[in-house]
Amino acid sequence: xxxxxxxxxxxxxxxxxxxxxxxxxxxxxxxxxxxxxxxxxxxxxxxxxxxxxxxxxxxxxxxxxxxxxxxxxxxxxxxxxxxxxxxxxxxxxxxxxxxxxxxxxxxxxxxxxxxxxxxxxxxxxxxxxxxxxxxxxxxxxxxxxxxxxxxxxxxxxxxxxxxxxxxxxxxxxxxxxxxxxxxxxxxxxxxxxxxxxxxxxxxxxxxx
Amino acid sequence: xxxxxxxxxxxxxxxxxxxxxxxxxxxxxxxxxxxxxxxxxxxxxxxxxxxxxxxxxxxxxxxxxxxxxxxxxxxxxxxxxxxxxxxxxxxxxxxxxxxxxxxxxxxxxxxxxxxxxxxxxxxxxxxxxxxxxxxxxxxxxxxxxxxxxxxxxxxxxxxxxxxxxxxxxxxxxxxxxxxxxxxxxxxxxxxxxxxxxxxxxxxxxxxx
DNA sequence: CGATTGCCTTGACTTATGTCAAGAAGGGGT
DNA sequence: ACCCCTTCTTGACATAAGTCAAGGCAATCG
Numbered sequence: 001x002x003x004x005x006x007x008x009x010x011x012x013x014x015x016x017x018x019x020x021x022x023x024x025x026x027x028x029x030x031x032x033x034x035x036x037x038x039x040x041x042x043x044x045x046x047x048x049x050x051x052x053x054x055x056x057x058x059x060x061x062x063x064x065x066x067x068x069x070x071x072x073x074x075x076x077x078x079x080x081x082x083x084x085x086x087x088x089x090x091x092x093x094x095x096x097x098x099x100x101x102x103x104x105x106x107x108x109x110x111x112x113x114x115x116x117x118x119x120x121x122x123x124x125x126x127x128x129x130x131x132x133x134x135x136x137x138x139x140x141x142x143x144x145x146x147x148x149x150x151x152x153x154x155x156x157x158x159x160x161x162x163x164x165x166x167x168x169x170x171x172x173x174x175x176x177x178x179x180x181x182x183x184x185x186x187x188x189x190x191x192x193x194x195x196x197x198x199x200x201x202x203x204x205x206x207x208x
Numbered sequence: 209x210x211x212x213x214x215x216x217x218x219x220x221x222x223x224x225x226x227x228x229x230x231x232x233x234x235x236x237x238x239x240x241x242x243x244x245x246x247x248x249x250x251x252x253x254x255x256x257x258x259x260x261x262x263x264x265x266x267x268x269x270x271x272x273x274x275x276x277x278x279x280x281x282x283x284x285x286x287x288x289x290x291x292x293x294x295x296x297x298x299x300x301x302x303x304x305x306x307x308x309x310x311x312x313x314x315x316x317x318x319x320x321x322x323x324x325x326x327x328x329x330x331x332x333x334x335x336x337x338x339x340x341x342x343x344x345x346x347x348x349x350x351x352x353x354x355x356x357x358x359x360x361x362x363x364x365x366x367x368x369x370x371x372x373x374x375x376x377x378x379x380x381x382x383x384x385x386x387x388x389x390x391x392x393x394x395x396x397x398x399x400x401x402x403x404x405x406x407x408x409x410x411x412x413x414x415x416x
Numbered sequence: 417c418g419a420t421t422g423c424c425t426t427g428a429c430t431t432a433t434g435t436c437a438a439g440a441a442g443g444g445g446t
Numbered sequence: 447a448c449c450c451c452t453t454c455t456t457g458a459c460a461t462a463a464g465t466c467a468a469g470g471c472a473a474t475c476g
Contacts, residue, residue: 047332063318099304106314109317110270110273110317123371155423156423165463170424372434379433394442
């Protein structure tokens, strides 16, 4: 850790500020110290697909360090954030001398690959209601509450994370409420029927 | 390389044979020596989303080695194939003593992360015609022919790779032919209008 | 306290793509 | 050469989800 700190450079960004754009050349990567960073892709028409939100302790923009290509997506702060920047060559040297660091890095990349396989599966094989159900179930686990969860992002951003648009998401929230699966109150979602949600998430059918 | 060979175990599989299933525990990974391996996810209803095709020299199933979780997808031989299997612990030991090996592995994982970001972008932000146009353009580059490409997989499998179904793909081939963008003859596709294809791939609009 | 702004919801409509069903075309094997 | 079996194509239809437009709600700021 001391060695790592030595090569790091601070960077602070405000909400809405861009860290890097897709296609930018990369001469290093960042680790989030505080705040939240959104990684996303944009279409020509302006539609956004969010790939990740990253918080404290997570590295961002590490892919081009090893693949030697430009950044594959955009990174933007969704809140005032504090980052550490690590220059590429210094980090490569560090990893070369430090097997456990490289194994950690391999583990991180592997986990992200796994997340992407899930995201691709969701986009391609599931419809939006199933994706939302699966997200809510995941949130409940992460927040360690079986019965109610709090959205950490706006519904518009959630739509973009799930690969849809706010209108569609809103309608599905309404439908789930109709079916007594959930209750929505602003950013607080009460999971009235967690089993039903899991069923919906697995087989795409609203339970009868 | 000698050290690597030492810990490898041969495995031969026939066309259609499964190497591993999603969810299987993993005690090592494979490298393709010859043949082609399909990596895919299946929905409950049986729809398939293909994630990759891997050929000679490419590792498969390496994600769980580092993330310590089960395989995230299925692997199946689409042709008679020859693989090398590397037990997990032996490989981890090897990588620990061998920085350049770990850097290579990091580079491979990074490239795959990048490919996945493109696949997610395609699924979420582009419609099927644009995905097909982009695939054909990519094939032309890979095969280093500007004017005609040969599909290396069946059209049904291509549909699954693009996140759609054979019927839809077939209709889009027909439409592209109508618009004089391509000419289809079995597995041979003549790119009548490569510029038009790129345009379609970028902005999703059939050129006028 | 009212107004401005951004975010969310709802409605009417359009469209891309999936479903189901039938037929055509191609490729191997006997 | 024939037949079988898989793959591909085409048509008619259903539907999930996007587009466009209007209005509501809530938070923030002067």
